[in-house]
Amino acid sequence: MVRLNINGKDHHIDVDPNTPLLWAIRENIGLTGTKYGCGIAQCGACTVHVDGVATRSCSYPVSAAANAKIVTIEGLAQNGILHKVQKAWIEHDVPQCGYCQSGQIMAAVELLKNKPKPTDADIDREMTNICRCGTFQQIRAAIHAAANA
Template sequence: MISLSINGHQHSIDVEPDTPLLFVLRDTIGLTGTKYGCGIGQCGACTVLIDGQAIRSCQMPVESVGAQTVTTIEAIEADPVGARVVAAWVGIEVPQCGYCQSGQVMAATGLLKETPKPSEDAIAAAMTNLCRCGTYNAIAAAVRQAAA
């Protein structure tokens, strides 16, 4: 059994230790807001926060989480920084299709937790998640608004 702290709740799960965290979140626990995109850590649709840092959950074996806390999109508005990011996303109307947006919000929240007032270069460097709809200008604007 592996014990995980996810969104403020403890979960004991019986999975192989090398199972990607993404599949544990979606298939074992039922938190489907974290999306499967590419499966190789390139697109960022699977981004979650581990101890406040944005990571690609498709590449993180569940055994590597240990005692760290996992935050998914389902609980991001309970975090003051995450709530600001979501408000900016809604206010600017960032999403088009919306598939990548949970990962984008998590990446932006991770950035602002680490760097509350990021430069344009820091935003560009941190916001590497892919968006097939091309909403990158709106994403950057929302990050700037949430940082203000």
């Protein structure tokens, strides 16, 4: 059994310790907002926060997360109030298909935590997730808006 603390709640799940955190979250816990895109930490669709650090959960064994506080897209809103990044995403109508956006939002939240007023260069450096629809211009605008919210 592995104990996982996800979005403030403890879960005890029976999985192989090498199972990627992504699949434990999706299949054992049942939170499907975190997406599978590549399985090799290339695309970032699976990004979650592990002790506050944006982490590509598809390549992170569940055993390494056993004592961590994990936050997924479902846990970003607090008391029913959306995170300012989520609000900015809605305001700027960012998603197209939306499949990558959980990961994009989790990456943006961490960026703003470390750089409350990011420059375009900061955004270029830190926002490395793939979006096949190509929403980057809206993502950039939404991050600046969230920074100024």
